[in-house]
Amino acid sequence: MIREITLGQYYQADSLLHKLDPRTKLVGTLTFIISLFLAKNVTAYAVATVFLVLMIGLSRVPISFIVKGMRAVVMIMMITVLFNLFLTPGITAVKIWRFQITYEGIRSAAYMAIRLTYLILGSSLMTLTTTPNNLTDGMESLMKPLRVFKVPVHEIAMMMSIALRFIPILLEETDKIMKAQQARGADFESGGLIKRAKNLVPLLVPLFVSAFRRANDLAMAMEARCYHGGEGRTKMKPLIYRKRDGAAYAVLVIYLALIVTAQKLGPL
Amino acid sequence: MSIICDHVNYIYSSGTSDEIQALKDVSLQISDGEFIGLIGHTGSGKSTFVQHLNGLLKATSGHIYYNGADIYDSDFKMKDLRGKVGLVFQYPEHQLFEENVFKDVCFGPGNLGLSKSEIELRAYAALKDVGLGDDYFYVSPFDLSGGQKRRVAIAGVLAMKPEVLVLDEPTAGLDPEGRDEILGMVRRLHDENGITIILVSHSMEDVAYYADRIVVMDRGSILMNDTPKEVFKRYRELEEIGLAAPQVTYIMQRLQEKGLPVDASATTVAEAVQSVMRVFGR
Ligand SMILES: Nc1ncnc2c1ncn2[C@@H]1O[C@H](COP(=O)(O)OP(=O)(O)OP(=O)(O)O)[C@@H](O)[C@H]1O
Ligand SMILES: [Mg+2]
Numbered sequence: 001m002i003r004e005i006t007l008g009q010y011y012q013a014d015s016l017l018h019k020l021d022p023r024t025k026l027v028g029t030l031t032f033i034i035s036l037f038l039a040k041n042v043t044a045y046a047v048a049t050v051f052l053v054l055m056i057g058l059s060r061v062p063i064s065f066i067v068k069g070m071r072a073v074v075m076i077m078m079i080t081v082l083f084n085l086f087l088t089p090g091i092t093a094v095k096i097w098r099f100q101i102t103y104e105g106i107r108s109a110a111y112m113a114i115r116l117t118y119l120i121l122g123s124s125l126m127t128l129t130t131t132p133n134n135l136t137d138g139m140e141s142l143m144k145p146l147r148v149f150k151v152p153v154h155e156i157a158m159m160m161s162i163a164l165r166f167i168p169i170l171l172e173e174t175d176k177i178m179k180a181q182q183a184r185g186a187d188f189e190s191g192g193l194i195k196r197a198k199n200l201v202p203l204l205v206p207l208f209v210s211a212f213r214r215a216n217d218l219a220m221a222m223e224a225r226c227y228h229g230g231e232g233r234t235k236m237k238p239l240i241y242r243k244r245d246g247a248a249y250a251v252l253v254i255y256l257a258l259i260v261t262a263q264k265l266g267p268l
Numbered sequence: 269m270s271i272i273c274d275h276v277n278y279i280y281s282s283g284t285s286d287e288i289q290a291l292k293d294v295s296l297q298i299s300d301g302e303f304i305g306l307i308g309h310t311g312s313g314k315s316t317f318v319q320h321l322n323g324l325l326k327a328t329s330g331h332i333y334y335n336g337a338d339i340y341d342s343d344f345k346m347k348d349l350r351g352k353v354g355l356v357f358q359y360p361e362h363q364l365f366e367e368n369v370f371k372d373v374c375f376g377p378g379n380l381g382l383s384k385s386e387i388e389l390r391a392y393a394a395l396k397d398v399g400l401g402d403d404y405f406y407v408s409p410f411d412l413s414g415g416q417k418r419r420v421a422i423a424g425v426l427a428m429k430p431e432v433l434v435l436d437e438p439t440a441g442l443d444p445e446g447r448d449e450i451l452g453m454v455r456r457l458h459d460e461n462g463i464t465i466i467l468v469s470h471s472m473e474d475v476a477y478y479a480d481r482i483v484v485m486d487r488g489s490i491l492m493n494d495t496p497k498e499v500f501k502r503y504r505e506l507e508e509i510g511l512a513a514p515q516v517t518y519i520m521q522r523l524q525e526k527g528l529p530v531d532a533s534a535t536t537v538a539e540a541v542q543s544v545m546r547v548f549g550r
Contacts, residue, residue, distance in 0.1 A: 122361055171346070173362075179324050179357070180362070180363035181354075182324060182424060183355040183357065183425065184350075185347060185378075185379030187347075202363075206363055209410065
C-alpha cells in the first residue's frame with residue numbers, strides 16, 4: 001500500500017535522459033519550472049507541452065508509471081483548482097447558492113491545473129531518471145559556489161542522500177510495526193478522526209525510537225570509517241560533463257528562447 | 269479445534285514487475301495442543317506463512333479455516349482471530365511504545381474490549397508467566413535489556429489469552445540462558461495451559477528438543493512434515509536446502525558407522541545419552 005507511491009522514485013531504464021549528467025538534469029528541470037511561470041498564453045503552453053512530451057518519450061519510462069505517481073498529489077491539485085475557481089473575483093459565469101464562478105476563475109483554475117501537473121511531471125521525470133545518489137551529487141556540485149558564504153554544502157548534500165536512503169527503510173519498518181500492533185488487536189482503519197490519530201501512537205512511538213536508533217548506529221558506523229565531513233574529501237565517481245550534456249544545454253536555451261518568443265507573440 | 273491451510277499461495281507485490289511468490293501451494297493442518305517447530309532457510313517463507321495464521325496477510329489464493337470457519341468469509345470476525353492466534357514477531361521488542369511495562373502489556377487485551385479489572389488481571393498474569401516481577405511493572409520498556417524487552421513483548425501477546433501462540437524466532441540475538449528461559453516458558457505454557465505452539469526457529473537443537481512435529485519449508489513450499497526423528501533422519505536432504513540435523517544426531521551417526529549399535533536417529537542429547545548407556549549395558 002505505502003510501497004505503491006511512485007512519486008520521487010527512480011525507474012531503472014537505459015535512455016538518453018538516464019545517461020545525462022545530474023547537473024544538466026537539475027538545471028533543465030529548474031529551467032522548465034521557470035518557463036512554466038513565464039508562460040501565460042496558449043502558445044507558450046503549447047511549446048511547454050511539446051517539450052514535456054518529447055522528454056517523457058526520451059526517458060523511456062512507461063506513461064502508466066508516471067501517471068501512478070500523479071495519483072498521490074491529486075488531492076492537493078483539486079483543492080488548488082477549487083480555490084481558484086471560486087475565489088477569483090471577476091465577471092460571474094455561474095452562480096451556485098452563495099458561491100460564484102467567474103470567467104477569470106475558470107481561466108486561472110485551468111492554467112493552475114496545467115501548471116501544477118506539468119510542474120510535478122517535470123520534476124518527477126528528473127527523479128525517475130536519476131538515482132538519489134546522483135541527484136545529491138549534482139546538487140552538491142551545483143551549490144559549491146555557496147561555500148563562499150559559509151553554507152555547509154557537503155553536509156547538506158550528505159543529509160539529503162541519507163534521508164533519501166532511509167525512506168524505503170522507514171516504510172518497511174512502518175509496515176512491520178503496523179503488523180505487530182495489529183497482531184495485538186490495534187485498529188488503524190476505523191473510527192473518527194481523533195480516534196484514528198490516537199490510534200497512531202502505538203505506531204509512531206516505536207517508529208521514532210527505531211529511527212533514532214538507526215541514526216545513532218549510522219553515525220557510529222560513519223565515524224568508525226573515519227568520516228569527518230567534506231574537508232578534503234574526494235569522489236569515487238566524479239561528475240564529468242560529456243558531449244550530450246552540451247547538446248542538452250543547447251536544447252534548453254532554444255526551448256527557453258521559444259517560450260519567450262511565444263509569450264511575446266501572443267496567441268496565434 | 270484446529271487450523272487448516274488449504275492450498276495457500278501468496279505473492280508479494282502482486283501485479284507489478286517485481287512479484288515474489290513467497291508461498292507455493294501450502295497445505296497444513298494444525299491440531300489443538302500441538303507443539304510445532306517450523307524450520308527453513310532464510311527467505312523460505314516462514315514469516316510470510318505465520319502472518320497468514322492470524323489474517324495479517326491475505327492469501328492470494330487458497331483457504332484458511334480456523335475451527336472450521338473460513339477466515340476469508342465476509343462475516344468472519346478478523347479481530348477475534350487476532351485475539352485467538354497470538355503472533356510474536358521477529359524482534360518483537362521494536363513494537364513497545366507505552367510509558368511503562370504494565371501499560372504496554374495492557375494494550376493487547378485493551379483492544380479486545382474487556383473490563384479494566386480483567387485487562388489488568390491478564391496483564392499481571394502474563395508478566396508473571398514470562399518471569400517479570402512487580403519491580404519491573406512501572407519501569408519504562410525502553411530502559412530494559414534486550415532479553416527483558418523481548419519478554420515484555422511476549423507478555424503483550426500472552427495477555428490476550430491466545431489459544432494458539434506463534435513465535436517467529438523468539439530467541440534470535442539472546443544469550444543461551446535467555447534462550448532457555450524463553451523456550452522453557454513457552455513449553456510451560458504449552459504443557460500447563462494447553463496452548464497450541466508454533467515455533468519458528470533456526471536452531472535444529474531447539475526444535476528437536478521442544479517440538480512434537482516439525483514442518484520444513486523450502487522456497488515457499490512445505491518439504492517435510494513429520495516427527496523430529498523422521499525429519500532429521502533425512503538430514504542429507506536438509507543439508508541440500510541449507511539446513512542440518514542437530515549436532516548430536518551427527519555424533520550418533522558417526523558412532524554407528526564406527527560399529528557401535530546405537531540409535532542413530534536420536535535427536536536430543538538426553539536420547540543420545542540413553543542410547544549410548546544402553547550399549548554399555550547401564
Ligand atoms: N514485505 C515484503 N515485500 C516483498 N517481499 C517480501 C516481503 N517480506 C518478505 N518478502 C520476500 O518473501 C520471501 C519470504 O520471506 P520471509 O520473510 O517469509 O522468509 P523467512 O523464512 O521468514 O526468512 P528468515 O528466516 O530470514 O526470517 C523472501 O524471498 C522475501 O524476500
Ligand atoms: Mg522470518
